[in-house]
Amino acid sequence: MTDAALDRLADVAPAPAPPLGAPAPPAELVQVGNPTGAPTRRRLALPREVERLSGPVLLVAVWAACTYSGWVSPRMLPTPGAVASTLWDMTRSGELGTNLWASLQRVLKGLALGIVGGVGLALAAGLTRRGEDLVDSTMQVFKAIPNFALVPLLIIWMGIGDQPKVALIAMGTGMAIYINTYGAIRNVDAELVEAASTFGVRRWGLVGHVVLPGSVPGFLVGLRLAMTSAWLSLIFAETINAREGIGFLMTQAQANFKLEKMVAILVVYAVVGLLSYAFVRFLERRLLAWRRGFRPS
Numbered sequence: 001m002t003d004a005a006l007d008r009l010a011d012v013a014p015a016p017a018p019p020l021g022a023p024a025p026p027a028e029l030v031q032v033g034n035p036t037g038a039p040t041r042r043r044l045a046l047p048r049e050v051e052r053l054s055g056p057v058l059l060v061a062v063w064a065a066c067t068y069s070g071w072v073s074p075r076m077l078p079t080p081g082a083v084a085s086t087l088w089d090m091t092r093s094g095e096l097g098t099n100l101w102a103s104l105q106r107v108l109k110g111l112a113l114g115i116v117g118g119v120g121l122a123l124a125a126g127l128t129r130r131g132e133d134l135v136d137s138t139m140q141v142f143k144a145i146p147n148f149a150l151v152p153l154l155i156i157w158m159g160i161g162d163q164p165k166v167a168l169i170a171m172g173t174g175m176a177i178y179i180n181t182y183g184a185i186r187n188v189d190a191e192l193v194e195a196a197s198t199f200g201v202r203r204w205g206l207v208g209h210v211v212l213p214g215s216v217p218g219f220l221v222g223l224r225l226a227m228t229s230a231w232l233s234l235i236f237a238e239t240i241n242a243r244e245g246i247g248f249l250m251t252q253a254q255a256n257f258k259l260e261k262m263v264a265i266l267v268v269y270a271v272v273g274l275l276s277y278a279f280v281r282f283l284e285r286r287l288l289a290w291r292r293g294f295r296p297s
Contacts, residue, residue: 056274078260083267086260095249100268102244106162106237107230110169114226117170118177119219125178126185127211139178147171148236155240165237172233173226180225184218185211220284227276231269 060080066072067079074082090096121139124131147168154164188211238247246265253261 056270075259078263082260083264086264087267090261090264096268099244099246099249100272103234103238103246106165106245107169107234109162110166110233111173111226111230113166113170114173114175114230115177115223118174118222118226119181121174122178122181122185126182126215136182139175142171143175143179147233151236151240160241164240165234165242168237169230169233172229176225176229177219177222180218180222181215184215184221187218188214216287220280220287223283224277224280227280228273231273231276235269 063077064080067074067077087096121135125135125139126132150171151164151168154167158164158167192210192214234245235247235250238245239251242248242251246268250262250265252258253265
């Protein structure tokens with residue numbers, strides 16, 4: 001065989017395998033979908049929590065564009081700068097912190113009562129037929145009655161202190177918790193219950209290991225709605241002879257027609273509601289880590 005033929009054979013022959021334990025040679029980097037070999041741009045990866053704020057940020061940007069351009073008169077809607085200045089003055093004077101803490105205490109008390117009452121009634125109606133007969137129809141009756149229509153009765157029964165305010169919040173949150181938790185209990189997959197029964201799990205074992213874990217997603221949906229309902233109920237509750245609270249500040253601002261202060265208080269409500277929503281999402285990530293649902297791309 002000639003030297004030229006030997007050279008051609010060496011070119012097409014496979015390279016010898018490296019000895020055991022030797023590091024592998026570096027592989028060539030191939031850019032898929034980029035035949036020109038030009039460097040590609042990487043998209044800046046932001047935390048998911050930051051990306052979810054794009055909607056509120058866009059809303060503020062539209063607000064700023066409308067007010068600073070003069071398209072909307074400052075007498076109709078103040079600029080974000082004026083509202084931020086008002087919030088800073090309220091924070092520095094302690095007015096915002098004192099009243100926000102008073103409102104937060106009422107919300108936490110009412111929410112705690114609503115959760116305990118809503119979950120208890122949902123368990124009574126969802127786990128027993130007699131409980132369903134007694135509780136569910138009664139709750140449907142109360143659901144048809146607006147909570148705000150009960151304010152005069154609450155004042156007569158409880159006076160004008162914090163008790164009727166907390167009760168109004170508890171009724172609003174308790175109804176949301178009850179409806180969603182009761183529906184989740186009744187929608188637990190029957191095949192899971194049958195499978196657990198096949199393995200010898202008794203009634204209370206079924207409740208503790210199948211029914212209650214299966215109803216957690218519904219409870220969290222109810223909690224998300226209850227958080228919103230708590231702050232909405234607070235707005236109305238603090239108009240009942242309140243001496244402090246965010247609703248009290250709003251009433252004062254309306255009486256004195258302080259537009260910047262009214263919008264600033266609305267921003268406070270929005271921020272607190274957004275934080276409440278973030279808290280529920282945190283609970284969902286922790287308690288529902290086992291569940292795989294649809295995730296948009």
